[in-house]
Amino acid sequence: MKNRKAKKGLAFFLAWMCLFLLYGRNTGIVYAEEEAKTLSSSNLEVPEAEEDIMVQASTDGWLRWLGKNVVKYIEEVEGISGIPEGITYPGEEAAVFPRDKKITILYKIDVEGTEGKSYTLIEEGAFWVAGGVAHQVVDGKLYVAGVVPESKKDFVYVARTFYNTDIIGGRLKSSVLIVPGCNGMKNTTAVRTLPVVDPPITDAGAVDEDLTFQKTALLDGTEVDKVVIGTVYQYRVTVINHLSVPVKELEVYERLNQNYVSFLDAEPTGQYDVQRGVWTIETLGAKETATLTLTVRADRTTTLNQPYKNTINAWADNYEVPMGAEDKAQAEVRIVAAESMYTVYYHYNDKTEETEEKIEVVTGTGKVGDKIPYDTEKREYEGESYEFVSVSEKGKVIEENSEENVLHVYYVREEIEEPEEPEPKPEPEEPEPEKPEPEEPEPEEPEPEEPEPEEPEPEEPEPEEPEPEEPEPEEPEPEEPEPEEPEPEEPEPEEPEPEEPKPEEPEPEEPKPDNFETPGPKNPPRTPHRPERPSKPDLPELPTIPVSVPVVIPSLPVTPPNTERVFSPPVLPAPSVPVKAEIAEVVESVETEVKTPVRVSIGAEEKIPLGRGRHKCCILHFFIMLVAFITEWLYRVNMKRHQKRIFELRREIEEIK
Amino acid sequence: MVQYILEYMFSHSFWGLCAWDLPALIVLALMILIFVIHRDKMKKREEEFEEELEKIQGEEAVDSI
Numbered sequence: 243m244k245n246r247k248a249k250k251g252l253a254f255f256l257a258w259m260c261l262f263l264l265y266g267r268n269t270g271i272v273y274a275e276e277e278a279k280t281l282s283s284s285n286l287e288v289p290e291a292e293e294d295i296m297v298q299a300s301t302d303g304w305l306r307w308l309g310k311n312v313v314k315y316i317e318e319v320e321g322i323s324g325i326p327e328g329i330t331y332p333g334e335e336a337a338v339f340p341r342d343k344k345i346t347i348l349y350k351i352d353v354e355g356t357e358g359k360s361y362t363l364i365e366e367g368a369f370w371v372a373g374g375v376a377h378q379v380v381d382g383k384l385y386v387a388g389v390v391p392e393s394k395k396d397f398v399y400v401a402r403t404f405y406n407t408d409i410i411g412g413r414l415k416s417s418v419l420i421v422p423g424c425n426g427m428k429n430t431t432a433v434r435t436l437p438v439v440d441p442p443i444t445d446a447g448a449v450d451e452d453l454t455f456q457k458t459a460l461l462d463g464t465e466v467d468k469v470v471i472g473t474v475y476q477y478r479v480t481v482i483n484h485l486s487v488p489v490k491e492l493e494v495y496e497r498l499n500q501n502y503v504s505f506l507d508a509e510p511t512g513q514y515d516v517q518r519g520v521w522t523i524e525t526l527g528a529k530e531t532a533t534l535t536l537t538v539r540a541d542r543t544t545t546l547n548q549p550y551k552n553t554i555n556a557w558a559d560n561y562e563v564p565m566g567a568e569d570k571a572q573a574e575v576r577i578v579a580a581e582s583m584y585t586v587y588y589h590y591n592d593k594t595e596e597t598e599e600k601i602e603v604v605t606g607t608g609k610v611g612d613k614i615p616y617d618t619e620k621r622e623y624e625g626e627s628y629e630f631v632s633v634s635e636k637g638k639v640i641e642e643n644s645e646e647n648v649l650h651v652y653y654v655r656e657e658i659e660e661p662e663e664p665e666p667k668p669e670p671e672e673p674e675p676e677k678p679e680p681e682e683p684e685p686e687e688p689e690p691e692e693p694e695p696e697e698p699e700p701e702e703p704e705p706e707e708p709e710p711e712e713p714e715p716e717e718p719e720p721e722e723p724e725p726e727e728p729e730p731e732e733p734e735p736e737e738p739e740p741e742e743p744k745p746e747e748p749e750p751e752e753p754k755p756d757n758f759e760t761p762g763p764k765n766p767p768r769t770p771h772r773p774e775r776p777s778k779p780d781l782p783e784l785p786t787i788p789v790s791v792p793v794v795i796p797s798l799p800v801t802p803p804n805t806e807r808v809f810s811p812p813v814l815p816a817p818s819v820p821v822k823a824e825i826a827e828v829v830e831s832v833e834t835e836v837k838t839p840v841r842v843s844i845g846a847e848e849k850i851p852l853g854r855g856r857h858k859c860c861i862l863h864f865f866i867m868l869v870a871f872i873t874e875w876l877y878r879v880n881m882k883r884h885q886k887r888i889f890e891l892r893r894e895i896e897e898i899k
Numbered sequence: 900m901v902q903y904i905l906e907y908m909f910s911h912s913f914w915g916l917c918a919w920d921l922p923a924l925i926v927l928a929l930m931i932l933i934f935v936i937h938r939d940k941m942k943k944r945e946e947e948f949e950e951e952l953e954k955i956q957g958e959e960a961v962d963s964i
Contacts, residue, residue: 860920863917863919867926869927870930877930877937877938881938884944894952898952
């Protein structure tokens with residue numbers, strides 16, 4: 243009986259193990275397909291290796307060899323169906339890359355490892371040709387899932403199309419990433435580079451008789467070589483076929499530099515590919531001309547020595563356009579900053595008070611950011627010779643607002659000598675005390691208010707409170723929030739205050755015409771001081787400062803109307819509708835994102851250490867342990883039952899004895 | 900929340916063999932072995948006590964006759 247039971251148990255165990263092994267292998271294939279789907283939605287990136295790592299073997303895990311090789315001859319791929327057309331087989335030497343065209347290379351990827359193991363190959367920009375269990379392309383990346391066969395060697399054929407922009411250092415680089423199936427094995431990369439060469443130049447001397455190109459930059463129909471930033475202008479590209487036969491599939495490379503210009507429109511439409519910068523002409527008949535007009539906007543300024551050059555090249559399907567000088571056409575455009583008007587006042591003074599100051603006004607335009615130009619050699623004016631003294635704001639830069647672009651250049655007559663200089667000195671000093679004088683009595687009232695702007699709210703209640711409650715001047719300090727209450731009361735008594743400064747406002751306006759030399763004839767005859775003259779316009783501005791202080795206080799009662807404007811109904815409702823619509827769109831987009839749990843879980847797995855390996859974990863051992871614990875529980879229950887029975891039996895025996 | 904946890908678990912796990920399965924199987928086998936051995940022992944002991952009880956009860960019946 244015991245032998246029978248043991249045999250039965252052993253047979254059951256072996257059968258279970260066989261089934262389990264078979265199941266595990268089958269699920270490996272399923273896993274490979276699922277893994278490809280899972281990886282496709284992740285952000286796994288194929289690394290761009292700098293070195294040419296042709297093969298790389300994994301030191302741990304089941305993967306022993308990963309290799310990537312260029313299929314050099316078509317004979318190497320015999321027996322494999324579905325090889326696409328247009329593959330270039332480079333042979334032993336470098337591949338000939340058709341100028342300004344594409345090339346498709348076929349690669350063979352070798353995977354060597356333990357039988358039955360699953361893997362996923364990822365290659366950017368490639369498309370599947372043969373091999374593997376499942377494959378798909380997501381976001382420009384090819385995912386091929388496979389399982390190592392009994393021969394322990396697996397092959398996958400992929401192809402990739404390269405463009406001239408993919409050539410780096412005369413080579414085409416292509417790398418493949420393998421993601422092993424389980425147990426946190428590291429990803430391995432194999433990189434293969436392929437040298438490329440240009441096709442030989444032929445027929446270079448016959449350029450003038452074949453195809454010619456013209457390119458011009460136009461602004462409102464006029465050819466330009468300089469535009470102001472923000473200007474919308476056109477590039478007109480013309481291709482002339484001088485041949486007696488039509489040229490087919492002519493591709494003119496007219497790539498716009500997005501750093502300088504923005505593409506707006508192309509005419510004729512449908513022929514120009516902005517992304518590739520290619521103008522495609524299906525057929526250009528004999529002796530015919532084709533024209534492309536690109537409308538662009540100048541976005542960034544160019545330097546003087548490096549204007550924005552845009553060169554066009556061309557390639558035709560049935561005619562190889564030589565790379566001579568004539569098949570290139572470029573238009574140089576210098577993008578400059580916006581210009582603005584500036585005004586220079588040349589002041590010609592005698593050193594006597596009797597003669598009026600003569601002013602010559604010179605206006606001009608210049609680029610924003612440049613210095614306002616002025617002439618220090620304008621020594622002769624109205625038949626008299628003068629000597630240059632100074633410039634008001636030397637090195638002042640042209641700004642967009644032309645009203646601020648004002649410069650004053652001062653000259654004095656050479657004949658007059660220095661002894662008259664002390665006389666004018668008191669003159670400028672006189673108006674200085676005169677101007678503050680009328681303002682001093684007025685600021686007397688706001689004088690106690692001058693410190694208020696620095697500590698405005700707590701100090702304002704103080705002058706009111708000390709009258710009824712003198713012993714409590716210290717309380718406002720700890721009770722800071724209280725000053726908020728007297729605020730609404732203050733504007734009422736302060737209402738008359740804004741009326742007071744109103745008469746002050748015209749007062750500072752009066753010295754302004756004196757400060758600015760625009761009304762030259764109104765100025766009293768003044769004799770300039772050589773070094774002090776430029777600083778003179780600054781001095782009268784000083785008394786305006788105390789005037790501005792009381793202006794700040796009346797601004798307080800002005801703020802309430804500003805706050806009322808915030809609640810003005812006609813402004814807010816209008817934008818509220820599109821804002822709600824935008825919010826609704828955002829909410830919808832958020833909801834749609836939440837509805838895709840796969841994305842959420844993948845984003846979360848990056849934070850989970852086990853998920854970093856981009857692999858699935860076998861959970862069989864967890865279930866085995868679960869069965870083990872259940873067995874232990876059954877064992878305990880069974881033992882208890884037996885012990886109880888034995889205890890009862892022993893008790894009965896003892897009772898009988 | 901539970902749904903996402905379960906989705907994560909099932910999307911990141913699969914049935915198959917790995918290095919941890921062997922020790923788990925050994926543990927399970929030992930547990931089953933110990934269970935079977937102890938169960939047999941306890942059964943044996945139980946049977947012995949039952950036989951002893953029957954024997955005593957038989958002797959008592961003979962005495963009473």
